[in-house]
Amino acid sequence: MGAGMKPLLVESVTKNFGGFNALNGVTLDFEPGERRAIIGPNGAGKTTLFNVITGVLPPSAGRVVLFGRDVTRLPMHRRSALGLARTFQINTLFPKLTITENVALAVQAQTRLRYVCYRPWRAYRALTERCDALLTAWGLWDLRDARVSELSYGDQRQVEIVLAMATQPKVLLLDEPTAGLSTAETAVVTALIKQLDPSITIVLIEHDMDVALHLAERITVLHYGEKVAEGSPEEIKTNPLVAEIYLGAGLT
Amino acid sequence: MRRSTLIAAVILAVLVVWPFVVPAYTRGLMIQTLILAIFAMSLDVQLGYTGLPSLGHAAYFGAAGFTAALLILHVTTNFWPILAACLGVAALGAALFGLLALQTTGAYFLMITLALAQVLWGLAFKWRSFTGGEDGLPGVSRPDLKLPISLWNDTTFYFFVLITFLISTALLLLLVRSPFGQALKGVRENALRMRALGYNVWLFKYLGFIIAGVFAGVAGMLFVFYNGHVSASDLSITMSGRVLLMVILGGTGTLVGPIFGSFAIVFLENEISSQIERWPIVMGAIYIAVVLFAPQGVIGLLKSWSARWGRA
Numbered sequence: 001m002g003a004g005m006k007p008l009l010v011e012s013v014t015k016n017f018g019g020f021n022a023l024n025g026v027t028l029d030f031e032p033g034e035r036r037a038i039i040g041p042n043g044a045g046k047t048t049l050f051n052v053i054t055g056v057l058p059p060s061a062g063r064v065v066l067f068g069r070d071v072t073r074l075p076m077h078r079r080s081a082l083g084l085a086r087t088f089q090i091n092t093l094f095p096k097l098t099i100t101e102n103v104a105l106a107v108q109a110q111t112r113l114r115y116v117c118y119r120p121w122r123a124y125r126a127l128t129e130r131c132d133a134l135l136t137a138w139g140l141w142d143l144r145d146a147r148v149s150e151l152s153y154g155d156q157r158q159v160e161i162v163l164a165m166a167t168q169p170k171v172l173l174l175d176e177p178t179a180g181l182s183t184a185e186t187a188v189v190t191a192l193i194k195q196l197d198p199s200i201t202i203v204l205i206e207h208d209m210d211v212a213l214h215l216a217e218r219i220t221v222l223h224y225g226e227k228v229a230e231g232s233p234e235e236i237k238t239n240p241l242v243a244e245i246y247l248g249a250g251l252t
Numbered sequence: 253m254r255r256s257t258l259i260a261a262v263i264l265a266v267l268v269v270w271p272f273v274v275p276a277y278t279r280g281l282m283i284q285t286l287i288l289a290i291f292a293m294s295l296d297v298q299l300g301y302t303g304l305p306s307l308g309h310a311a312y313f314g315a316a317g318f319t320a321a322l323l324i325l326h327v328t329t330n331f332w333p334i335l336a337a338c339l340g341v342a343a344l345g346a347a348l349f350g351l352l353a354l355q356t357t358g359a360y361f362l363m364i365t366l367a368l369a370q371v372l373w374g375l376a377f378k379w380r381s382f383t384g385g386e387d388g389l390p391g392v393s394r395p396d397l398k399l400p401i402s403l404w405n406d407t408t409f410y411f412f413v414l415i416t417f418l419i420s421t422a423l424l425l426l427l428v429r430s431p432f433g434q435a436l437k438g439v440r441e442n443a444l445r446m447r448a449l450g451y452n453v454w455l456f457k458y459l460g461f462i463i464a465g466v467f468a469g470v471a472g473m474l475f476v477f478y479n480g481h482v483s484a485s486d487l488s489i490t491m492s493g494r495v496l497l498m499v500i501l502g503g504t505g506t507l508v509g510p511i512f513g514s515f516a517i518v519f520l521e522n523e524i525s526s527q528i529e530r531w532p533i534v535m536g537a538i539y540i541a542v543v544l545f546a547p548q549g550v551i552g553l554l555k556s557w558s559a560r561w562g563r564a
Contacts, residue, residue: 054448080450092448094441097434105438108431109449117432118423124431167449 005068007032007171007201008053008084013062015048015225022048024225025062030171036203037216039236041245044222046205047089050173054086055079066171081110085169087160089176089205095149099140102148102159103131106166130166138162138192154185161192172196174204178211190214213237221245264418271410280478283410285518286417287474292498292510293424294467299496300505301428302460303440305362307492308369309468311349312342314487315372316469318383321392321482331395335473342469343462345372350461354454369492376484388483392476403477413474420467421511427463428507436460440505497535501542503549512550 008030015023023045030036038046051057053064055076063072071079094102104121107130108114113121122128135141138158148156157177164172177193178186190211196202206212212219212233219236221229229235229242236242267286271279295309316338323334349368356364376383383389394403403409427433435456438446443453476482485491494517502513520538525531546553 056444056447075452076447077450077452080448086448088444088448092442092445094438094445096441097437101434101437104431105434105446106449108434109446109451113431114435114451115432117427117430119426120429121431121434122429127431163445163449 006030006065007067008203009063009065010049010053011063011065013049013052013059013064015045015052015057016060021225023052023059026222026225026227028220028227028230030201030203032201033199034201034218035216036201037212037219038203038205038222039207039209039212039219040222043224045225046222047175048225049222050086050175050203050205053173054084080167080169083168083170084173085164085167085171086173087164087175087177089179091153091156091160093148093156093159093163096147098145098147099151099159100131100135100144103134103162103166104128106163107131107134109167134162134166154181157181157185158189158192161189165196169200171201172203174202176205176207178206178208186211267414271407276406279406279410281518281522283413283478284475285515286413287471287478288495288498288518289511289514290417290420290474291468291471291495292502292514293421293507294464294471295495296499296502296504296507296510297424297428297436297467298460298464299499300503300507301433301436301440302457302464304457304461305496306365306464307362307489307496308349308365308367309464309495310487310489310491311365311369311372312345312465312468313472313475313491313495314376314482314484315345316342316472317476317482317486318376318389320395320473320476321389322382324392324395325389329393329396331397334395338469338473339466342472343466345469346462346465347458350458350465354457354461366489366492369487370489373484373487373489376487384483386484388481388485390481392480392482394477394480409478413478416470416474420470421507424467424507432456432459437505497539499549501538501549503551506549506551509549509551516550 006029010026010028012025012027013023014021014025026049038049040046048057052059055071055074059072063070065071066079066082066084069082071082094105104127107127108121113124113127135144140155140158140162143151143155148159151159157180161174161177174193178189181189186208193202193215204212204215216233219231219233220227221236221242223245228245229239231239270282274282291313295306298304298306319338319341320334323337328334349365352368353361353364377385379385394409397403401408403412435446435451438451439453439456446453472486475486498513498517499510500513501516502511503509521531521535524534528534542549
């Protein structure tokens with residue numbers, strides 16, 4: 001990766017479902033280590049944008065470029081191997097497996113180990129040690145043997161982020177990491193995101209304006225599938241168009 | 253963990269002593285149980301671990317059976333090339349059918365596995381000169397191990413089957429606990445997350461499907477050695493349904509459950525069919541009862557009971 005190369009580039013991406021344009025010519029670029037929030041009302045196309053970037057959905061037009069490489073036609077797992085990770089708006093975990101097993105699946109995901117079929121996974125010290133380290137760092141150690149389905153919603157939300165981080169991504173997409181959390185839980189998750197490795201490019205979709213303004217140094221506003229504004233939190237706060245379509249009177 | 257080791261040791265001791273104390277007929281049922289247990293475990297790797305249900309798992313069982321029978325009747329009685337050929341045919345068959353079936357998911361996947369197995373069944377049924385049609389191929393002799401033991405001795409044959417069963421069980425137990433096995437569970441639990449983590453989900457499903465087919469082939473080969481006979485019914489939907497019932501009765505995703513399932517079905521079938529002419533009705537009732545009252549199978553029941561005792 002050359003100096004100054006954009007980790008992620010979205011070029012005039014359009015996505016239509018039938019006659020409906022979920023995204024309409026959206027162009028975005030991201031700097032290494034940037035913290036970016038994507039905001040916009042429901043149906044603005046935020047999650048569709050994530051799905052196009054990660055390869056869940058192919059765009060109808062436009063390109064996605066990851067570390068200078070056009071990945072528009074690359075399947076999802078190949079993009080992950082390039083250093084792209086994401087969380088989901090709706091918890092997308094392995095419910096019947098324990099927290100440790102969930103994390104181990106993420107840790108081994110991009111190693112040769114994933115094809116090893118003749119030795120118990122717990123016999124691999126490097127694997128279990130990294131799981132233990134992640135569980136300790138994220139305050140999930142006491143829950144390590146619980147199944148995900150037995151966890152509180154708030155804890156599951158955290159596991160979402162741990163799984164994404166366990167693959168050691170260079171670009172991390174967080175889809176409403178604090179959705180459905182209590183004020184106290186939101187504060188915990190926000191603090192955890194805040195202290196992630198500063199070299200990782202983080203893009204987050206956020207409904208909670210306080211969280212978005214607190215975490216992001218740059219904000220992009222989507223509305224009906226189009227980028228209508230982009231700038232620093234200050235600029236976004238004072239942008240009259242943004243105030244009109246999204247923020248209302250609540251944020252002054 | 254220690255308790256399950258103890259249970260396994262007791263069961264193994266029973267399996268070793270058993271053939272010397274029971275009548276030859278019961279020993280025959282025991283051999284069938286062990287062979288069909290390998291078959292049921294193979295389906296469990298696909299259904300219980302990878303999350304791919306199948307109504308056509310008999311395809312690989314029967315294909316390997318016909319391979320073994322045809323080789324013994326026309327080519328060689330040497331066990332080792334027969335084993336290699338049976339494994340190869342089962343793997344190739346699963347590799348081919350898997351390519352087609354994995355284009356679909358859910359109910360469509362179930363239907364296509366059924367359809368593909370029915371194609372093989374139809375072939376075996378109609379191609380009389382090659383497969384013997386409805387009558388099948390009788391008079392298949394037991395293979396020669398090229399060792400100073402003969403499989404014509406029933407006790408020796410029992411131990412031959414037992415050892416094959418133990419090796420298969422050990423390999424499959426290692427598999428489901430390995431990093432690869434964990435990945436299969438991940439595919440079952442949440443394919444979208446697996447993709448997001450960087451797993452090629454299709455490839456893992458495909459490999460799981462092929463491994464299941466290969467072990468079904470091992471069972472199919474042994475079944476022909478035991479029966480001395482192979483016919484289209486070994487490829488039939490009845491056989492596929494029977495093995496599916498063993499897995500469900502024993503408990504999907506447990507691997508040892510299907511062993512109990514095989515034991516229960518073989519002995520029940522034998523018992524009930526000697527009393528009642530229409531035993532499939534009874535088997536159907538058992539199936540409904542398991543699905544309604546013990547959806548986790550026998551193993552699930554045992555686990556919930558032992559948890560209750562543990563608390564008391």
